[in-house]
Amino acid sequence: MIKGIIFDLDGVLVFTDQYHYQAWKKLADRLGIYFDEKINHRLRGVSRRESLEILLENYHGAPFREEKKSKMMEEKNRTYRELLKNMKRSDISQSVRDTLVKLKDLGYLLAVGSSSKNAKIILERTELLPYFEFVSDGNDLRHSKPHPEVFLKAAEGLGLPPEECAVVEDAQSGICAAKAAGMKTILMQGGNCSDKVDLKIQRLEDLIECHI
Numbered sequence: 001m002i003k004g005i006i007f008d009l010d011g012v013l014v015f016t017d018q019y020h021y022q023a024w025k026k027l028a029d030r031l032g033i034y035f036d037e038k039i040n041h042r043l044r045g046v047s048r049r050e051s052l053e054i055l056l057e058n059y060h061g062a063p064f065r066e067e068k069k070s071k072m073m074e075e076k077n078r079t080y081r082e083l084l085k086n087m088k089r090s091d092i093s094q095s096v097r098d099t100l101v102k103l104k105d106l107g108y109l110l111a112v113g114s115s116s117k118n119a120k121i122i123l124e125r126t127e128l129l130p131y132f133e134f135v136s137d138g139n140d141l142r143h144s145k146p147h148p149e150v151f152l153k154a155a156e157g158l159g160l161p162p163e164e165c166a167v168v169e170d171a172q173s174g175i176c177a178a179k180a181a182g183m184k185t186i187l188m189q190g191g192n193c194s195d196k197v198d199l200k201i202q203r204l205e206d207l208i209e210c211h212i
Helices: 016-031 037-041 048-058 066-082 094-105 119-127 149-158 172-181 204-210
Strands: 004-007 108-111 134-138 165-171 186-193 199-201
Touching: 004 149, 004 204, 016 037, 016 048, 016 066, 037 048, 048 066, 066 119, 094 108, 094 204, 108 149, 119 134, 149 165, 149 172, 165 172, 172 186, 199 204
Parallel strands: 004 108, 004 165, 108 134, 165 186, 186 199
Antiparallel strands: none
């Protein structure tokens, strides 16, 4: 029996792809590296470090030292955090808020499981934080998705065993992480995943009618 629902953040609850794209594009342009939205799509659900390595695939100069790579990631994150200041409560539809309230009324415990180190900032800016009992994010992780750590920590934070949790995701790496954690997998429509999942939904509010 499913008692807890763990939500990926970006692409499920909020949509910040344009901010990530703008921040990575600014860095790429400064370095003279080709970067477009198709490449940016490959960054969904992966860590900042892995994202940088994907960006650097189109760099043909001398390899960067680790110290330089760290500074690049910090530069990108500074730009991204500045862009996040544009986020506000109205960026989240009322139907999403109503769905979270109804799920809580049905007795589900809710958590966020995100590789992002900016998850809590986003949740605060959009006023979503109060809806969740626990937030597992990149600040406390040693491994990024598809490793199951982010979801296992979320389940632990909810006080539930993994088999009593379902994960709502939109990315292949997240679905793989949820499966590795032994949790039920739910894929949002439009998500990118070639693996078999337990359930597919068109909209977040479909969770109310589904037999999770």
